[in-house]
Amino acid sequence: MELIQIQEDFEPKVVAFLCNWCSYAGADNAGISRLQSPANILPIRVMCSGRVSPEMIFRAFRSGADGVMVLGCHIGDCHYINANHRTVKRMPLLKNLLGYVGINPERFTLDWVSSAEAPKFARVTKSFVNTVRELGPIAAEMSVEPIFVTDELVNLAAEELVGV
Amino acid sequence: MITEIRDKVAEQLEKLDGIVALRSTEDGAAPYLFQQGDNLEELVMNPRYPLSKTASKLQKRFKDAKLGVVARGCDVRALVEMAKRNQIDPDRLVVIGVTCTSEEAEFCFCAEPAPNLDQWSGSTLIGEPVPGAPPNPIVAEYAQIPYAERWAFWKAQFTKCHKCFGCRDICPVCFCEACALEDPLWVEPGLLAPDFPMYHLIKAQHMTTRCVGCRQCEMACPADIPLTVLYDLVRQDVAELIGYVPGADINEMPPFTLTLADAAIESDLVY
Amino acid sequence: MDYKNIQTICPYCGCGCALNLEVIDGEIVGVLPANDHPVSQGSLCIKGWNAHAFVGHEDRLKKPLIRKNGQLEEVSWNEALKLVAKNLGSIQKKHGADSIGVLTSAKCTNEENYLLQKFARAVIGTNNVDHCARL
Structure with a gap:
């Protein structure tokens, strides 16, 4: 019962890396247009979505973010011509990697929001915050007891290592 | 021979x-x-x-x-x-x-x-070429493991890490002079078994388009962490998502240096 | 043009891991683990992996230094040992033998460590002997 109570009160912290040339302006635009976007978003302005290195996203999670968004310019609209081509290759790999170590990949999203797309900014932030809210706090997910040697999974790993 | x-x-x-x-x-x-x-x-x-x-x-x-x-x-x-x-x-x-x-x-x-x-x-x-061996069974079964169990598994493994940097030092494709793993901004110095495995996540992410599967890291690891399970998984992804196989073709440039015009990928985000 | 690996024992702790020092033209440039050594079996810790770094380091102390008029000056071993003996003797006389402690090192050999504890017990007359590997 108590756990459910916590879940209902839970307000996720979401770090959003916003491209200076599009989504940051899009967020401004959403504000000017009086479009509601969730207050859970902690925006970080970067010069390009291609500038967001995987280290930054890992650090956001380490610092307690329940979710991380990267919002950039549409492909072809990049201020630096093709920098977001790297983003679109790098981020899906990172998303899968998060899944491989056990962080739900739903906690990470990449999307394109141009400076004119204020309604889209409101929509993607709202839906992402809702997704993360349903997933619950990341601290609860990470505080699970580690599975040590007794588990058969680790034995499998050990078998693989022995036999040199 | x-x-x-x-x-x-x-x-x-x-x-x-x-x-x-x-x-x-x-x-x-x-x-x-x-x-x-x-x-x-x-x-x-x-x-x-x-x-x-x-x-x-x-x-x-x-x-x-x-x-x-x-x-x-x-x-x-x-x-x-x-x-x-x-x-x-x-x-x-x-x-x-x-x-x-x-x-x-x-x-x-x-x-x-x-x-x-x-x-x-x-x-x-x-020598006579022999056929390739089947992949690691853990990697093959990985999709069936729920996220919570994966985290518990890696938490136990990464707790053993005492940051000898051996996996980086022995790795043939790790050669950067300024290493992100030595940057206190990303990997906190003086902290053993940190709550969040920054070291291993960064290493794995940097291995995506480089890892050639030589297993030297695993053999050099004093804590017997099955690192290549993680690297094999990311390598599979690179092959599937980008179609790049590290070490296959000397004329094929690393995918992150190319634009979509030179190396297209299939994604909902590309239109 | 010359490259070889010279196997040696890690100078840091008492474990005795083996490591290969990579030597190019007489200069130590790196460390490789010793994969077929029975003790370490190809494993090294961060100290072993960087055991080559101090050999040619510019901060390495090569000669005894004594601070004279606020400046560290290079002196002969004789002068340095004389100063140490004089000061240790006067401290021992003034405050007693137990005011002195001796710290030995895992970087020394067994015999050197034995000598140092002998020095502490027989010459100075104290049991205050400790060792960095006894952490």
Whole structure:
């Protein structure tokens, strides 16, 4: 019962890396247009979505973010011509990697929001915050007891290592 | 097979300045630069060392030397990745490729135990190529494991890490002078078994388009962390999402240096 | 043009891991683990992996230094040992032998460590002997 109570009160912290040339302006635009976007978003302005290195996203999670968004310019609209081509290759790999170590990949999203797309900014932030809210706090997910040697999974790993 | 390798090395030494291979001494085997006049009876193939990394180190030191290297399949794949990133000059390197046995391939879960020497001029292959071994069973079954269990598994593994940086130091494709793993901004110094595995996540992410599956990191790990499970998974992803196989083609540039026009990917985000 | 690996024992702790020092033209440039050594079996910790770094380091102390007039000056071993003996003797006389402690090191050999504890017990007369590997 108590756990459910916590879940209902839970307000996720979401770090959003916003491209200076599009989504940051899009967020401004959403504000000017009086479009509601969730207050859970902690925006970080970067010069390009291609500038967001995987280290930054890992650090956001380490610092307690329940979710991380990267919002950039549409492909072809990049201020630096093709920098977001790297983003679109790098981020899906990172998303899968998060899944491989056990962080739900739903906690990470990449999307394109141009400076004119204020309604889209409101929509993607709202839906992402809702997704993360349903997933619950990341601290609860990470505080699970580690599975040590007794588990058969680790034995499998050990078998693989022995036999040199 | 070892006599065949020694004969080939002796033959090549007449043309080359030196050949990197393992030399067995009374202390044990270690990489060595064989030159004319050295006793080739001391040349051995086991245990495995990243000879590709040694070759790169020597090429950088001796800028005019024409060197050779006795390389297994994984070494040649590493050499390909290094050549793409200007860590080795393929024109000044002759590869003496040696195939692994099927037992060795099985131990390494190696899909390509025979070196692919098509793109290395003047190189020779010694030994009969054996078929690739099946992949690591953990990697194959990974999709069925729920996220919570994965985190619990890796938490137990990463707790054992005492940050010797051995997996980075031994890795043939880790060569950056400014390493993100040494940056206190990303990996907190002085903290063992941190709550969040920054070190291993960054290492795995940097391995995505580089890892050639040589398993040196796992063999060097004093804590027996099954690192290659993670690296194999990201490698699979790169093949599926971007269609890039590290170490396959020396003319194919690393995907993160290319635009979508040069190397298209299939994604909902590209339109 | 010369490259070889020289196997040696890690100078840091008492474990005795073996490591290969990579030597190019007489200069130590790196460390490789010793994969077939029975003690370490190809494993090294961060200290072993960087055991080559101190050999040619510019901060390495090569000669005894004594601070004279606020400046560290290079002196002969004789002068340095004389100063140490004089000061240790006067401290021992003034405050007693137990005011002195001796710290030995895992970087020394067994015999050197034995000598140092002998020095502490027989010459100075104290049991205050400790060792960095006894953490």
